[in-house]
Amino acid sequence: MEKAPVIIVGAGLAGSLMAIYLAQKGLAVEVFESRPDMRTTAISAGRSINLALSDRGILPLKEVGILDKVMAEAVKMPGRMLHSVEGQLQFAPYGKDSSQYINSISRGGLNQLLMTEAESYPDVNIHFNQKCIDVDFENSIVTVEDQATQQQTTVQGCTIIGGDGANSVVRNAMEQEIEGYQAHVDWLDHGYKELSIPPMQDAGFALEKNALHIWPRGNYMLIALPNADGSFTCTLFFPYKGNPSFESLDTPEKIQTFFEAQFGDAVPHLVHLQEEFANNPVGKLGTLKCYPWIHNDKAALIGDAAHAIVPFYGQGMNASFEDCRVLNACIETHGVGNWAAAYSAYQDLRKVNGDAIGDLAVENFYEMRDHVADPTFRKKRALEHILENTYDDYHSKYSLVTFQPDVPYAVARNLGNQQDALLMNLCKEVEDIKTLDIPSVYQQLKALKTQV
Ligand SMILES: Cc1cc2nc3c(=O)[nH]c(=O)nc-3n(C[C@H](O)[C@H](O)[C@H](O)COP(=O)(O)OP(=O)(O)OC[C@H]3O[C@@H](n4cnc5c(N)ncnc54)[C@H](O)[C@@H]3O)c2cc1C
Structure with a gap:
């Protein structure tokens, strides 16, 4: 009889990396992903277009042997470039010297690479367009629904890992199952909107390439991260309500006047400002804390499913990759198949740290916004x-x-x-x-x- 696979829900950043770790242990892994395959279908990679990858994320990528491939397209950011209202620039290094830097990488590119690596193992299958809609912990069964046909199928594994992001179905099922389960999201009064700075005509960078650009303005800020093709992805962190806010900038004239007054040196490069401001959605920003992260030997949560955080330390993905590294180490310590012991050790090591990075990220929001200048x-x-x-x-x-x-x-x-x-x-x-x-x-x- 074939051995029962580990089921992973979600082939995002954490789920795909965890599949690689488990495959390297010789385990069979079935991954269910609600979205189409982004390698063959043009879909948004979701949320931010690029991400800051730093040492905690680098370590697991190195451990599974794919760091060089990931870094091939990364842009080094050894510090912040602060833009004053008057357009003056000041560079503030992140570390002690230029040997310490964070890396801007494409979310879609990284996710695709992780999926391809996972699928290179014969016992890993990623099933796309298959949304997990129900979890039966007792029998380690998930019900998935085909997003094209609405046909439902049940799949049995030996255990279930929830890598299904902030709105985790696996976590919600735990909440139903476990008495005293706690889950709470603290929302910020600020949302975010992405804008873009295209490459220059000669494919060069319109701003300093090797920096994370910040326009700190008290109650709000604009940031920009470089992409390998010469473009920048900008994010405006802005209140929903009040003045100024997403609500108050309700005409093209108000948007233009506001940007020229506050981010004057960025405006000539924000060539699609009006269309992007009108059409790009406003994303929500919240910190999720929940407990427990595990259910006996039946299930464990990794990544945003366990600890979605606000993006101001650039650590959500890095923390998610660190979860995978720690969970893998716990499985190694307790032996493959001894899920209850491995999960319990993982939770003991990670819950306190998931809470800590959640708090640090909120604190850094205020630091970047108010204090950096x-x-x-x-x-x-x-x-x-x-x-x-x-x-x-x-x-x-x-x-x-x-x-x-x-x-x-x-x-x-x-x-x-x-x-x-x-x-x-x-x-x-x-x-x-x-x-x-x-x-x-x-x-x-x-x-x-x-x-x-
Ligand atoms: C604006 C913004 C900027 C950010 N910048 C950074 C940064 O610079 N550095 C950093 O480290 N982190 C950053 N993050 C955080 C980072 O994006 C997340 O922490 C990271 O994506 C978490 O990975 P994950 O695999 O847990 O979740 P995801 O990457 O969201 O993957 C979850 C996957 O599960 C799938 N899924 C969901 N529900 C189901 C279901 N029911 N059935 C099947 N599949 C399902 C989804 O389609 C998705 O593919 C940022 C976040 C935001 C919002």
Whole structure:
């Protein structure tokens, strides 16, 4: 008799990577994806067109052996390029030097690559246009519906992994099944809209290529990430209501006047501003926290199904890939087939960190929006830069989250927030950070570390 497969619901970023991990263990995997195959059908890759990939996401891609293919199309972003209202530019490095950078990659390109890699294993099948509509945990059966014919089929596996994104059917089924199940989404008062800057006529970049561009404006901001073809994908994070807001910009004239006043240096490059503002949808931004993430040996949630977060640390996908790496390690520790033990260990390791990155991402929204242009914050960043280049074991909060995958998110949050509070206080008190006694600042920071 054939061995029962692992069922994965959703062939998005997390589901496809998890399929590769399991295939490398010799497991049979059946993946059900509600959308058509984006390699053969022109569909939007969903949500943002490009994503920032950093060290926590890089590690699992390296582990499964596909990092080089992913990086072939990546654009390095070693820092933020801040655009003032007057159009002045200031570059702020993310890490201690240009060896530390994040990478802009295409969401669709990455998802397609992951699916192709998963399907290169003979025991992995991805079934497209098959939407999971029901889950029977007792018998490890999912019911899927063909999106073209509405025909329903049931499939039995040995266990079910929910990689079906923020609106997870697997999570909803757990909520029905498990007494005391908790799931809550905190929505921001801001939504997002994507705009684009096309490549120049010579296929060059209209803005500095190697940077994540930010136009921080207090209650709202515009950002732009480069794509390998010379274009930029811009995202406006903006309140739904109030003035200004998506609601208040209700005529082409108001949109034009507002953009020219606030993002003047971007306007000449936003050549489709009016059509895109009118036609592109406003996306919602929320933080999901739920518990438990697992159901005995029957099911586990990975990625956004477990912890959808707001995109301000560029960590949602990175955290999702880290879930796959940790779940794989737990399966290795407890042995293939010992699902209950592996899932329990996975949940113990990941739930606290999923919550932490959810909190960090909301905090970074306020930091990017309000503080990045603030003089004390800039002094703090300059001080951190000196510290990072003087002491190998000092890492800013941003570095802890982005460049230190060995440091769990929860530690990065606690230590990073203490460091930030200490450094902001010091920077408030001095005109010029050169007057600070750097070795003494370092000692104060080291003392914090021991308290975490
Ligand atoms: C505007 C924006 C910008 C972002 N930028 C970044 C960034 O820079 N860096 C970063 O790390 N993260 C970023 N993220 C977060 C990132 O997109 C997510 O964390 C990531 O996509 C999660 O992967 P996933 O596989 O869990 O979910 P998804 O990628 O959403 O995949 C879920 C899959 O499941 C399928 N599915 C859903 N329901 C069913 C069903 N019932 N049956 C079958 N299939 C189903 C969907 O079609 C989809 O293919 C951003 C998010 C947003 C909204």
